[in-house]
Amino acid sequence: MTNLKMSNKNKDTTINIEQVRPDAKMQSIALSAWFGSKQALKDINLTVKANAVTAIIGPSGCGKSTFIRCLNRMHELVPNARMSGQVLLDGKNIYGNETDPVQIRRRVGMVFQKPNPFPTMSIFDNVAAGLKLTGTKKGQNLNEIVKKSLQQATLWDEVKDDLKKPGTSISGGQQQRLCIARAIALQPEVILMDEPCSALDPVATAKIEELIVSLKHDYTVAIVTHNMQQAARVSDFTAFLYLGELVEYGDTRSMFENPKSEITEKYITGKFG
Amino acid sequence: MRDMSRLLDIGLEQLTSIVLKMGEAAEKAVRTSIAGFMGGQDVSEQVSELSEMLVTMTVTVEDKAFELIVKYQPVASDLRIINSYMKIAYDFERYGRYAWDISLTHQRFAASRKCVHNEDLMEKMVDKTLHMVRKSIEALRDNNGEMVKSLAETENEVDKIYSSYLDILAETPLAAEGGICNLLVIRYLERIADHATYVGEAIYYIATGEKIILR
Numbered sequence: 001m002t003n004l005k006m007s008n009k010n011k012d013t014t015i016n017i018e019q020v021r022p023d024a025k026m027q028s029i030a031l032s033a034w035f036g037s038k039q040a041l042k043d044i045n046l047t048v049k050a051n052a053v054t055a056i057i058g059p060s061g062c063g064k065s066t067f068i069r070c071l072n073r074m075h076e077l078v079p080n081a082r083m084s085g086q087v088l089l090d091g092k093n094i095y096g097n098e099t100d101p102v103q104i105r106r107r108v109g110m111v112f113q114k115p116n117p118f119p120t121m122s123i124f125d126n127v128a129a130g131l132k133l134t135g136t137k138k139g140q141n142l143n144e145i146v147k148k149s150l151q152q153a154t155l156w157d158e159v160k161d162d163l164k165k166p167g168t169s170i171s172g173g174q175q176q177r178l179c180i181a182r183a184i185a186l187q188p189e190v191i192l193m194d195e196p197c198s199a200l201d202p203v204a205t206a207k208i209e210e211l212i213v214s215l216k217h218d219y220t221v222a223i224v225t226h227n228m229q230q231a232a233r234v235s236d237f238t239a240f241l242y243l244g245e246l247v248e249y250g251d252t253r254s255m256f257e258n259p260k261s262e263i264t265e266k267y268i269t270g271k272f273g
Numbered sequence: 274m275r276d277m278s279r280l281l282d283i284g285l286e287q288l289t290s291i292v293l294k295m296g297e298a299a300e301k302a303v304r305t306s307i308a309g310f311m312g313g314q315d316v317s318e319q320v321s322e323l324s325e326m327l328v329t330m331t332v333t334v335e336d337k338a339f340e341l342i343v344k345y346q347p348v349a350s351d352l353r354i355i356n357s358y359m360k361i362a363y364d365f366e367r368y369g370r371y372a373w374d375i376s377l378t379h380q381r382f383a384a385s386r387k388c389v390h391n392e393d394l395m396e397k398m399v400d401k402t403l404h405m406v407r408k409s410i411e412a413l414r415d416n417n418g419e420m421v422k423s424l425a426e427t428e429n430e431v432d433k434i435y436s437s438y439l440d441i442l443a444e445t446p447l448a449a450e451g452g453i454c455n456l457l458v459i460r461y462l463e464r465i466a467d468h469a470t471y472v473g474e475a476i477y478y479i480a481t482g483e484k485i486i487l488r
Contacts, residue, residue, distance in 0.1 A: 229346045256348040258482025265349050270279055 020091050025050035025220040026071055026108070026190060031085035033066050033075055040066040042244045043085070047237075048190070053212060053221040055235035055252065057228065059267065062241040064224040068192045071222065072108035073101040089190070106134070109183035113195040115175030117167030117182075123150075123159050126167040126178055130186045145185055152218070153181035154211050173204020180211065184219075191215060193223040197230065209234050228268050232256045240264045281345040285354060288337050292358045292365075295330045296410040298323050299368035303406050303465060306372035307399050310379045310388065310458060317376040320369075327369035334362035353482060357475035361413065364468040364475075368406065371461040371468075378461070382454035390455055391441055398434045401427055402462045405469035412473060418480030421473030425487040431466040435459055 019029055026048040033041040041063045048054045048071070056064045069075040070083055073094060086093045094104045117126045125132075127146045146163075150156040155177040159170065167178055176196060183191055193212070197205040212234045215221055225231050231238055232252060239249040240261070248255065248264045259265045266272045302323035309316030338355045341347060347355055382388050405427050412420040438459050445452040470487040477485050 228348060232348065257352065259349055266276070269347070269349050269351050270281070271276055 027088040029086040033083040036080040052236040055231035055238045058241035063244040108190040109188035111193045124163040149181040149185040153177045190220045284341045295365040299365040302369045302372035306375040317380045320376040324369035324373040327366045331362045331366040360475045378457045388454040409469040409472040418477045424473040435463045
């Protein structure tokens, strides 16, 4: 067994390279997480494959959101929250001591359940905010990135003449796509989505789903959803969590046609709640 | 974790009930037509009614299945059941249609000449085909994926008898000896046996999620 020892005074960051999946963009190894004394995740080993959509499903409280928040170090922002295990991004542990959480969050973006554009900012500034804050892009270059991000989020045609209007002046579905554009503008490698359509109507949901499928060509996407049909429609791989444990992981078609676990079968067919 | 009652279950129960009734009607149609053929009786009217009923029930199964898909977007075992029931309903409809064809063939030819030749061979083929029909319906009723595996073996035997019979008929003056009647009937029996294996494949898929070919 070959091990790479990373410098970390607080955590065991030894990576067993035999565990590292070559097709993984991100990978959790023995990931556990707690809120105070309550354990939310138990020893999760899960792969998020590159340029694919991975859906995380499971009943409320099963640890779905906690899991994806561990993927970009947002979990640690919650008071009394802690984790153990490893999360690899391109084979490197994002919890290593030398790793900057802000950089990780830039590489691994997040879109939340409710559209949350910055209320005091214009549509343009919402998309540009991250770039301005980090001082990385200015002038013409900034304009181009904002335009490209809005195009990738399939919002450009709808807002190109209203870029100075407040970000909150557009519809809920448009606001969610604005938030996706805001995440894209930072040129992340992975986009995490935490129930991105739960506050949207069917038409807006369809647009976001179409967008999710198109995004995987340029990004790796992980989506938490309560909607089984949505997981079946948009994802290539599905992971089912239950009571903080990973019950089943596999390609989405197989999972929804012939799940291996009886618990998965009961959950996706609505036989328990 | 506790099991929940689901609206989908009511629909699935209705669908199951229709398909099982189709199984009973399909078996009755096949048995009646074969008894008429072997016994020299015209049962075409009776079998026609059963065949027509099976056609109507197939449409009902399709309608119900589409309703359940539209309303509940079923997945996993629910989806497998609905998909397979649609196939099985079609196979049962074919049982009925071939049964009717057997009775019509008898009606058409038996009045002018004896229709059953090589009785031993014909009886063997009839017995094995009826056995397959019964087995497929029992497996459906019991949702027993293992039970259907023996259908492949029996279907091979039916095919062998069919082949032997064809060899004999190839040497027979067809019109004079009632060979056309025999030729058509063994073909219908062979097709019924084929459909019994399709039913078996669908039942296996429901039970296991795996697709197999029993032919």
